[in-house]
Amino acid sequence: MATLNILIAVSLSYVALLFLVAFIAERLAVRGQARWLRSPLVYTLSLSIYCTAWTFYGAVGYAARSGLEYLTIYIGPTLVMVGWWWALRKMVRVGRAQRVTSIADLISSRYGKSTILAVLVTLMAVVGTTPYIALQLQSVTLSFAAFAGSTEGTPLSDSRSTALWVAVGLALFTVLFGTRNLDANERHHGVVMAIALEAVVKLFALLAVGVFVVWGLSGGIGPMLEQIDASEIGTWQIEGGRWAGLIFLSAAAFLSLPRMFQVLVVENDNEDHLKLASWAFPTYLMLMSLFVVPIAVVGLNRLPPEANPDLFVLTVPLSEGQTGLAMLSFLGGFSSATSMVIVAAIALSTMVSNHIVMPIWLRVAHGGAMVSGDVRNLVLLSRRLSIAAVLLLGYLYYRFSGGGAALAAIGLVSFAGVAQFLPAMLGGLFWRGATRLGALAGLMVGFAVWTWSMLLPSFGPGAILSEAVLAQGPAGIAWLRPQALFGIAGLDPLVHAILWSISLNTLAFVILSLLSFPSPLERLQGAQFVNVFQHSASPQSWAGGGAQSEDLLIMAQRILGPREAQALFQAEARRQGLAGYLPEPSPDFLNALERELSGSVGAATAHAMVGQIVGGASVSVEDLMAVADETAQMMEYSSQLEAKSAELTRTARQLREANEKLTALSVQKDAFLSQISHELRTPMTSIRSFSEILRDTEGLSQQDKGKYSSIIHDEAVRLTRLLDDLLDLSVLENGQVSMNIERGMLLGVLDHAVAATSGTERLTITRETEGERIALRTDLDRLAQVFINLIANAQKYCDAEAPELRIAVRDGAREIAVDFIDNGSGIPRDKQDVVFEKFARVSDQKAGGAGLGLAICREIMLRLGGNVAYLPGQGGAAFRVTLPKSAGSVM
Amino acid sequence: MSDLDGKAGSKSERTPGRAPVFLERSTYRRRRLIDGLRMLPVVGALLWAVPMLWSETAATSTAILYIFGIWAGLALIAAVMARHVDVQAYDPDQNSNRDVSETDM
Structure with a gap:
């Protein structure tokens, strides 16, 4: 009893240590000192949740039964990791660029944010993972029982209570550290740190047992190899089909297991981490599987034939009296089981909560404005309940399947189940032509075939499928026999199921993708996924499209309160130039709304809430x-x-x-x-x-x-x-003068002007009266004033011996020009420009006037629509008066 | 302009070791490194597929040595390659997905 108590004490302190590590890690992360928490080494170690209790204990059992076949389970992931440049790098980039929270989220957002796909993948993941969780509970229970039984000789009174306590403890841990934050990218520092620690513990435990077995019990490598060859698994007994099929299956499962997706993609925060993981994780797997065969062989040789080979890791040290080593081994198995269950529960609860609970809640709970903070609690509550539900499902499965050998087979069944995601996922990442209908069809066909040919028969003949159905097919239809579809018998059941489920899945996926036509959003998402390296390097912001403003308003009212929400929406609508309360859900607006909501419920919740309503839409054509x-x-x-x-x-x-x-x-x-x-x-x-x-x-x-x-x-x-x-x-100049427009002849005007200036006889005036017979319609008096002024100027300033003035009239097409040319010395060139200015006088000696005459003339002519200008190059002073032909256009 | 380009081209051909050639060379190396990275899982898968041909008389100890030998080799080569590859700098898939026309709708 003392040993058992010690075991319990050690287990409890180990659990306490895990809590402490997770707690400290969370603390550091909150303080922003988490840089070393996110080192590539921690990332690599966190991948080790691939090695569950099924591999920790089960690999040895597997090896004891089927030789080296267990290696396939590790070889597949090794190839995936080594080939990280193909798929993983792209998955991680897409995951980061699209803020993917789970594999269901990835598939649904690739195919145009399809809710149906998300729900389908989530359900499939739950169905595929629940038995696996049950398996972990069983392994912990069995190891506990083995420990207790071998030391005390009496099995635990109720192994089910152990399983229950383990389940409750795991639920507690997961709820505490898995739903602590609603971080946008769903990262859980505490959990990842605890898992990394557990990874070290389980590797160390298995290596310790292996070293003990090889060097402690068998006397070194050489004798060990001889012992192996001499054992019942000493020869290569593996069927080629199983070997290849299992490698493929484990590789597929590695990519599509929800928990692996969680640690590989969601918890990844730097693509560079893949570089270390690409070789360190294969090394980890290699070390994990290195001593499996020796332990199995030694167990087969030394332990009684009825001993459960699944527990050799534990029972070999125990039988040799190495209680300390056995305890370490127990802790290793415990670590494997718990870390897997924790991450699986987180991954599943995220999916269930995001893709099932929240959409249903948003649809059902429409009435009533709720107080702020309400939604955050709702999301957390739904996560927590989902975790509890997942663990409860696992426990119930364990309870009602009764444990035992049937459960041991469930590992591969589960692998094959989640592997059905592979065509839709990889197709979505690499093929632009993949469509939502194709993915739906592929998933459903694959899942159906898997259920029929693998899941149901795995419960054993007579459990769910009767022996008759197994042997003759449903209703005697032979080609529907679960383990010999299309009438082709003789295949290994496992290979048969993998072959048909995956190939029919892929076929349906491809054919429907080829035949259907994707929606614009799907095509854009497809382009963004397939060409992720050309497109985005940073997480993108909201870009609305599918969102209904009314839904957004309803949601915002619940969180912000009706008045604030309406004010916000109205303001935005006004900004967009719309009346009423419903603005267009533009990307800007969605971002603003998300920020607003995050003030009340936290950024991630707000993102999730908007995402729920927007349907997670990223971009639409409209955008x-x-x-x-x-x-x-x-x-x-x-x-x-x-x-x-x-x-x-x-x-x-x-x-x-x-x-x-x-x-x-x-x-x-x-x-x-x-x-x-x-x-x-x-x-x-x-x-x-x-x-x-x-x-x-x-x-x-x-x-x-x-x-x-x-x-x-x-x-x-x-x-x-x-x-x-x-x-x-x-x-x-002020334009105040009114013109007195009359009809008359130019001849008359000139006659009047000449007569008015004929006081002195000094000037001879030459005229061509014939040309002056031109009808005018203008202010004749003003025109005469201009002429008089010009003639008077000639009289005054013409300095010739015999002053002479020639008046020449030219009747042009548009205007009439009247030239007054005298025979004096004219006006010097530099003065020509200023003669029309006020008080401009060409020379001082003849101060006959004030120098306003020409200025007045010009003003008058401008008023009459014509002009008066100096005409150079005529041999004397020459002025040309121009009148518009119509001569009526007086302003 | 074209004359200038022509000169640069001929110069780089004649005198390897100048700066531009160096750049090209490193780009070339990087591309080939990525080719290697892509090939690695294929090589691993082929090598690990060999046991399918083994007869039932093959000894488990030999099988263990073979399989784990490949394992260690793959991990080692992957480690060497990962050390030299730059995840961020390389913006890849240069030959595939060049078809932009599909985005036009």
């Missing part, structure tokens, strides 16, 4: 189009900006020009003022001085008086004229 639109909009916006900037530049230039003009005008105004004061002062000075003379000088002669008075009068007239001109100009 791509939206992205394209966005790009287009940005380009448009930027071109708008460019246009605006160009416009601004233009405006600035205009402003600068305007400013320059204003400055120039200001200068001009100053000049004008000084000019006008000067112009006004000159006559005023004359008037003042002569009026002073008239007033103050006594005895002025009448003649002088008359002379002075006429000077004053002349100056006053000049002043008046100047003021008239100024007034005239200002009126013209």
Whole structure:
């Protein structure tokens, strides 16, 4: 009894150690000091959950029964690991890029986020894994019983209670460390660390037993090999089909077992870890299997024939009195069993909770706004319940299958079951043409064939399938015999089941994929999976599509409260330019919503919640189009900006020009003022001085008086004229003048002008009156004013000996040109530009006027729709007056 | 431009050891290393398939030596290859999946 108590104490302290390790690891991870926790070595060790109690104990039993065939179970994974560049690397990349949480998630998201697929895979995984968990419970129970029985001679009163306690303990551990966080990528540092420790323990235990057996009992390698050859498994008795089939099966199972997927893909946080694992894990497997045959041979030789070969690892040291070694061995087996159950329970509970419980809850629990935090609890609760349920299922399976030999076979049955995921998974990773229908069909066909040809017969004849069905097929249909499908008998049952289930699975998958047409989302997901190396290197954010805004609103209301949720949705809808409460579920919005939700329920839950409603949708065509639109909009916006900037530049230039003009005008105004004061002062000075003379000088002669008075009068007239001109100009310039449009002949206007200026006879005017008979419709008086001014100028400034003015009229197509050309010296070139400016005078010596005449002329002509310009190169001063032909277009 | 390219090409052909050639060489090595990585499981599978041909008279001890010998060899080669391969730098599957047309819909 003392030994048993010690065993119990050791087991309990070992369990306590595991709890402690997991706890510390979680603590470190929370503090961010978990770098060494995520080393490639820990990753490699965590893969060792592949070696369950079935391999720890069962491999020796397997070897004792079938020789080296047990190696196939390790060779398959070795090939997969060594060939990591083919499949594993891609799986890990996809898993990281798509935030995959389980194998069900991977398959469902590859095929357009299909919920049906997720549910199907989850159910299949549960069915395939439950017996396996039962197997672990059995192995722990058996080893415990063996220990107790061999030391005390009496078996434990109730081995079932051991199994129950183990199940409860495992459930507790898994719930504590497996559902601690709802991390987006479902990583569990504590669990992984504990598993790594257990990996070391079980390897060390098996090696210790092996070393003891080889060197302690058999006297070294040479004698050991001789002993092996001499034993009943001393020759190669393996059928080629089984050898190849089992290698394939174990390789397939290695990739598709939910628990392996969990540690390989989900818990992986760096692809580089694969590099170490690619050779270290095969080495681990090699070491695990190295001493299996020696232990089996020694067990067969030394132990009584009725001893269970499945427990040789334990019973050989015990029979040799090595209790300490046996205890280590027990711990190794215990580690193998517990680590497998923990990870399997986590993987299954994640799948069950994410793909079955949550969708059902979201569908059923529609009514009532729930308080915040509610959903987080719900997810955790559903995980925990799922873990408990999975373990309970395992326990019940163990309980009702009654343990024993039937259960030992379940390992391979389970492998073959989960291997059915392989075609859909690999097909999805490497073949763009794989479709949801194909995957569904493949999985269902494979699962059905597996159930019929492997699972049901595994319970033994008469258990579920009657002997008659096994022998003759259902209802006597021979080609449906479970172990001889299509009437082909003689195959090894295992090879038969693997061959038909996998090949029919693949066939259905391929044919339906070829025949069906995938949805856009499926095709995009397919492209993202198959071309994962070209596409994404980082976890992607939400990109909505399938989501219904209303569902999102309902969910958000439950978590955030109705008012906040509605406000959030309304604001977003307004931002998108929509009325009401339902915005388009754009990627931006989904991200924002997820962030908002994570404030209440944590990031992972929010991600999961949005994922549930979005159907985990990643990208849809609409999104791509939206992205394209966005790009287009940005380009448009930027071109708008460019246009605006160009416009601004233009405006600035205009402003600068305007400013320059204003400055120039200001200068001009100053000049004008000084000019006008000067112009006004000159006559005023004359008037003042002569009026002073008239007033103050006594005895002025009448003649002088008359002379002075006429000077004053002349100056006053000049002043008046100047003021008239100024007034005239200002009126013209301000556009306040109204034109008096009349009909008339150009001839008449010119006659009037010439007559008005004929006071002096000095100027000879030459005209061609025939050409002047042109009808006009304009302000004749104003036009005459211009002509008079031009003729007067010629009179005043023409410096020729015999001044002569030629008036030439030219009737053009569009306009009438009237040229006034004199025979003087003309206007110097540098003055030509300024003669039309106010107060511009060509020379000072002939200060006949104020210099406003031409300015007025130009204003008048502009008003009349024509122009007056200096015409150079005519031999004298020449001005051309142009009038529009219609001559009526007065502004 | 084309002239420049032509010169660079001929130079690299004539004088191996210059920097650009070195780069090409390392890329080439990397590609071949990955070819090797891809081949490794195939080789392993073929070698491990040999026992299927054995007759029933083959001794278990010989079988153990053969199978475990392959095992150790594979692990060793895989370790050497893994040491030199760069998972992140290589963006692969260059010949497959070039068909982009399927994404257009």
